[in-house]
Amino acid sequence: MVDFLILGADAAGLSAAVQIKRRLPDSEIRVISKGRIISYGACGIPYVISGDIPTPQKLVHNTPESFERTRGIPVRIRHEAKGVFPQEHSVEIRDLDTGETYRETYGKLLIGTGAQPVVLPFIDYALEGVFNLHTIEDLERVLLFLEEKKPRRAAIIGAGNIGLELAEALFRRGLRVQMFDIQPEPAFLWPSMIRKAVTAKIREKEIEFLGGTAIRSLERRNGRLVLTAQDNASFEADVVFSVVGTTPATGFCRDTLNTKKNGAIITDRHGQTCEPDIYAAGDCASVYHCLLDRNVYFPLGSTANKMGRIAGINMSGGDIEFPGVIGTQIVKFFELSLAKTGLSQEEAEKEGFRVRRYSAARLDKASYYPGAEQAKVEIVCEDDSSVLLGAVAVSEANAVQFIDAAAVAVFAGMDIRDLAWFDSAYAPPFAPVWNALISAALKASKV
Ligand SMILES: Cc1cc2nc3c(=O)[nH]c(=O)nc-3n(C[C@H](O)[C@H](O)[C@H](O)COP(=O)(O)OP(=O)(O)OC[C@H]3O[C@@H](n4cnc5c(N)ncnc54)[C@H](O)[C@@H]3O)c2cc1C
Numbered sequence: 001m002v003d004f005l006i007l008g009a010d011a012a013g014l015s016a017a018v019q020i021k022r023r024l025p026d027s028e029i030r031v032i033s034k035g036r037i038i039s040y041g042a043c044g045i046p047y048v049i050s051g052d053i054p055t056p057q058k059l060v061h062n063t064p065e066s067f068e069r070t071r072g073i074p075v076r077i078r079h080e081a082k083g084v085f086p087q088e089h090s091v092e093i094r095d096l097d098t099g100e101t102y103r104e105t106y107g108k109l110l111i112g113t114g115a116q117p118v119v120l121p122f123i124d125y126a127l128e129g130v131f132n133l134h135t136i137e138d139l140e141r142v143l144l145f146l147e148e149k150k151p152r153r154a155a156i157i158g159a160g161n162i163g164l165e166l167a168e169a170l171f172r173r174g175l176r177v178q179m180f181d182i183q184p185e186p187a188f189l190w191p192s193m194i195r196k197a198v199t200a201k202i203r204e205k206e207i208e209f210l211g212g213t214a215i216r217s218l219e220r221r222n223g224r225l226v227l228t229a230q231d232n233a234s235f236e237a238d239v240v241f242s243v244v245g246t247t248p249a250t251g252f253c254r255d256t257l258n259t260k261k262n263g264a265i266i267t268d269r270h271g272q273t274c275e276p277d278i279y280a281a282g283d284c285a286s287v288y289h290c291l292l293d294r295n296v297y298f299p300l301g302s303t304a305n306k307m308g309r310i311a312g313i314n315m316s317g318g319d320i321e322f323p324g325v326i327g328t329q330i331v332k333f334f335e336l337s338l339a340k341t342g343l344s345q346e347e348a349e350k351e352g353f354r355v356r357r358y359s360a361a362r363l364d365k366a367s368y369y370p371g372a373e374q375a376k377v378e379i380v381c382e383d384d385s386s387v388l389l390g391a392v393a394v395s396e397a398n399a400v401q402f403i404d405a406a407a408v409a410v411f412a413g414m415d416i417r418d419l420a421w422f423d424s425a426y427a428p429p430f431a432p433v434w435n436a437l438i439s440a441a442l443k444a445s446k447v
Helices: 010-023 042-048 064-071 134-149 161-172 192-204 301-315 345-350 399-414 414-422 436-445
Strands: 004-006 031-032 074-079 079-085 090-095 101-111 113-119 151-157 175-178 207-211 217-222 224-229 234-237 237-240 245-246 278-280 287-289 294-296 327-333 338-343 355-363 376-381 387-396
Touching: 004 010, 010 031, 010 064, 010 101, 010 301, 031 079, 042 134, 064 074, 079 101, 134 237, 134 338, 151 161, 151 224, 151 234, 161 175, 161 327, 175 234, 192 338, 192 376, 192 387, 224 237, 278 301, 338 376, 338 399, 345 355, 345 376, 345 387, 355 436, 376 399, 376 414, 376 436, 387 399, 387 436, 399 414, 399 436, 414 436
Parallel strands: 004 031, 004 101, 031 074, 101 278, 151 175, 151 237, 175 207
Antiparallel strands: 079 090, 090 101, 113 245, 217 224, 224 234, 287 294, 327 338, 338 387, 355 376, 376 387
8 A cells, every 4th residue: 555646747746745755755755647748848839839849858847767766756657547546545547558457556546637639429539630639738739730731721710828829839830720619709718808908909900810610520531631510611721629628537437426517526626536545636627716705616737736736735744725716817918918807797796796897008117117018907806895806907018017916916815995005116118117017006096
């Protein structure tokens, strides 16, 4: 029996393993991973396709060998968990190379198996030129195809974050890009200010976006891929990407542990599941949202790293509670950075808050300083208390400066008067005195 068994060798799993080893250096820890490549930044995948990052290897932080050498933790790759048996403290594991199945027993178990791409039932993903984009192995296949076949027309099904990052990457490689989404607008899960900015950028770049289009079939005809929509309109492409979201990779333990409807393992703020010796973290698990005061599914690398670290500390005798997420995220689309924290007006109203919304547009540096770019920020506050509930930022500069300040304010429960006068940094090359976030807060506090 190993003291600690970790399923998954990426953000959540390895963060947990490292914490356990740091706190209990003599304990026996074993990491099991279905994939061949461990410890990498999936978030960088689009930038390898665009050519900003020269090779997939640049995304890899550790190999199994280097991880064992530097951290003293062995990793078994190409081993897949097939079932969890809490009574016996064991996991059924299949060696994907030999086909052999065996049981591994544990003292404490961490599930960090991430998510898997949603597959569309009418797509044969084995067709040449048809791809998901989720793992570094997917990336390697895509790069090989792009280099060998030199496709000219790409179709992307799904205009969420990954679809948009991919559209930019393919455009910058010189492909003609067509995007399809069942929703009327791109970036459908983002607030309207961001959807509008994305729509305008798509037009500017002459990417074709077909909203309200449900692709119903995909086949290879006369050497080309043909997509057919619900109204029988058909579209040709040389390469097709299906990026329509992810679902927790928990098929092997859904019957054993409490999960949300989508299969995300329910954990408390310590990362513990309904079984006391089983923890879960990352894209396979739900996470506490402190504005909504409930668990949500919000799969992001930032949260996977934090929750993995917290679970690892608690598994090895610590006692640390995750304060929760508030929905902070940022994405790049060509020159734009698009960011959000807390609740948008639509989300806040859906949750029953009465809110007010204010926006302001300002340059991100002193107006006379070269390279100053427009930034637009929208804030949402609770009507009665004036407490900040959320912010949205769109900028051709880096929106992180507004969104991280707003995230701290939302998290701390600050009201808009404090936000309007907070002691922000100013020097012409970096920021103006009255930036877009502060200006929106000034408007909101009617000063
Ligand atoms: C293209 C792309 C861009 C992204 N961009 C961003 C971004 O900009 N910002 C951001 O915050 N997030 C981003 N993400 C999301 C981020 O990558 C994930 O949230 C993060 O990787 C989740 O970490 P994880 O450890 O939970 O899961 P994963 O990284 O998915 O790792 C899961 C591990 O579990 C293993 N595994 C799976 N099933 C089993 C099994 N049954 N048995 C054993 N092992 C198993 C896998 O092989 C892998 O080692 C992006 C993701 C993609 C794909």
